[in-house]
Amino acid sequence: MHEMSIALGIVRIAEEEVTKRNAEFVSEIELEIGELSGIELDSLDFVWPVAVKETVLSHAKLEIDFRPGKAKCIDCDTKFEIHRLSDECPSCGSYFKDIIQGKEMRVKTLTLEHKPQKSN
Amino acid sequence: MCVTCGCGTDHINILKPTSITSTTDIKGFSLAEKDIGNSQTHAHSGNFHSHGNELTKDVVELERDILHQNDIAASRNRGFFEAKNITAFNLVSSPGSGKTSFLERCLTDLKNEIDFYVIEGDQQTLNDAERIEAVQIPVIQINTGKGCHLDGDMIHRALKQLEVKNDAVLMIENVGNLVCPAMFDLGEDKRIVIISTTEGEDKPLKYPDMFHGSQICIINKIDLLPYVNFNVEKAKEYASRLNPNLIFFEVSATTGEGMEAFYAWLKANKK
Numbered sequence: 377m378h379e380m381s382i383a384l385g386i387v388r389i390a391e392e393e394v395t396k397r398n399a400e401f402v403s404e405i406e407l408e409i410g411e412l413s414g415i416e417l418d419s420l421d422f423v424w425p426v427a428v429k430e431t432v433l434s435h436a437k438l439e440i441d442f443r444p445g446k447a448k449c450i451d452c453d454t455k456f457e458i459h460r461l462s463d464e465c466p467s468c469g470s471y472f473k474d475i476i477q478g479k480e481m482r483v484k485t486l487t488l489e490h491k492p493q494k495s496n
Numbered sequence: 497m498c499v500t501c502g503c504g505t506d507h508i509n510i511l512k513p514t515s516i517t518s519t520t521d522i523k524g525f526s527l528a529e530k531d532i533g534n535s536q537t538h539a540h541s542g543n544f545h546s547h548g549n550e551l552t553k554d555v556v557e558l559e560r561d562i563l564h565q566n567d568i569a570a571s572r573n574r575g576f577f578e579a580k581n582i583t584a585f586n587l588v589s590s591p592g593s594g595k596t597s598f599l600e601r602c603l604t605d606l607k608n609e610i611d612f613y614v615i616e617g618d619q620q621t622l623n624d625a626e627r628i629e630a631v632q633i634p635v636i637q638i639n640t641g642k643g644c645h646l647d648g649d650m651i652h653r654a655l656k657q658l659e660v661k662n663d664a665v666l667m668i669e670n671v672g673n674l675v676c677p678a679m680f681d682l683g684e685d686k687r688i689v690i691i692s693t694t695e696g697e698d699k700p701l702k703y704p705d706m707f708h709g710s711q712i713c714i715i716n717k718i719d720l721l722p723y724v725n726f727n728v729e730k731a732k733e734y735a736s737r738l739n740p741n742l743i744f745f746e747v748s749a750t751t752g753e754g755m756e757a758f759y760a761w762l763k764a765n766k767k
Contacts, residue, residue: 378644378645378675378676378679378680381643381645381647381676381679382562382563382679385562385563385565385566386562388565389558389560389562389564393556393558397554397556399554400551403553407562414675414678414679414705460704461704461705461708461738462700462701462704462734462737462738464737470740471736471737471738471740472740481561481562481563482558482559482560482561482562483558483559483560483562484557484558484559485555485556485557485558486555486556486558487553487554487555487556488553488554488555488556489551489552489553489554490551490552490553490554491551491552492550492551492552
């Protein structure tokens with residue numbers, strides 16, 4: 377269950393940003409997760425509440441920007457949708473391909489909540 | 497706590513699924529319907545608003561890789577290996593495919609020619625480290641506790657204790673698991689995935705990330721081929737779909753059959 381590690385990695389990134397920017401907490405976090413990233417969204421969903429408990433993310437709305445898999449055939453340059461790493465090129469049948477999209481595992485945006493600056 | 501893998505004493509307890517039910521709501525990733533602190537701020541259907549002191553919002557375009565901490569640690573290890581001319585291999589497989597037996601055979605046969613060092617990764621016990629120590633090779637055991645994989649920082653910490661000499665070969669035996677270790681770069685030169693003939697030949701298709709991310713595939717226990725229903729060519733074909741550049745070695749760590757071919761490759765590819 378590496379999704380726990382992933383979730384804790386996300387918490388650490390959020391904690392760092394909140395501290396660095398002197399914010400109160402995160403109200404929304406947007407992740408970019410690729411179809412071929414190796415992250416199971418159901419598993420992430422399962423561990424998320426435990427991972428974020430009592431952290432700056434504990435009340436954050438989680439948005440996932442799911443990135444479908446795309447590849448380019450090394451032999452014939454065809455670009456195609458790829459749902460599994462074992463998929464072959466639909467034009468020439470080659471298994472040699474570059475994954476051009478779908479490996480993403482990123483924290484895209486954080487919405488930070490700040491206390492208003494007090495004016496004297 | 498190790499924040500990359502979640503192992504460590506202060507986080508073992510939070511992994512228990514029973515602790516989830518009373519505190520959280522898991523529906524479609526929208527987890528904002530909870531009170532906050534002294535009710536100064538709270539959420540309604542995912543929309544935060546506050547009463548009293550208004551908070552100001554700030555959207556940060558971060559674009560940060562989730563595993564960037566691990567990648568930094570792995571890069572640091574890689575730099576250390578390069579500076580000391582160390583060749584590092586990351587051995588991954590399911591539990592029971594014979595990683596430790598393969599290592600024992602390899603170390604015993606080549607220890608007079610190559611300076612070996614070993615890092616052993618398991619959830620618990622020193623058993624594997626003791627087996628490596630028995631063939632007089634310096635070894636460090638990492639027990640990950642609840643953790644299901646080694647990460648870059650664990651290797652960094654183990655390296656400090658292992659005191660690896662220049663020009664050596666470092667064998668890192670990962671936790672037996674074909675899923676999680678695939679995501680964590682350790683800084684190795686090559687990743688070696690081991691499958692054995694007592695497993696299903698479709699294992700590469702079932703665990704694609706690991707075969708996609710490995711450069712070498714060892715098919716172990718070929719001495720058992722007469723007794724098991726394992727088609728070597730099919731296994732190789734499946735693994736090649738995931739990584740057409742994968743290099744295969746068919747071996748028996750028990751009888752030593754096929755090991756010479758791997759040794760020749762190892763000597764040729766050592767830094």
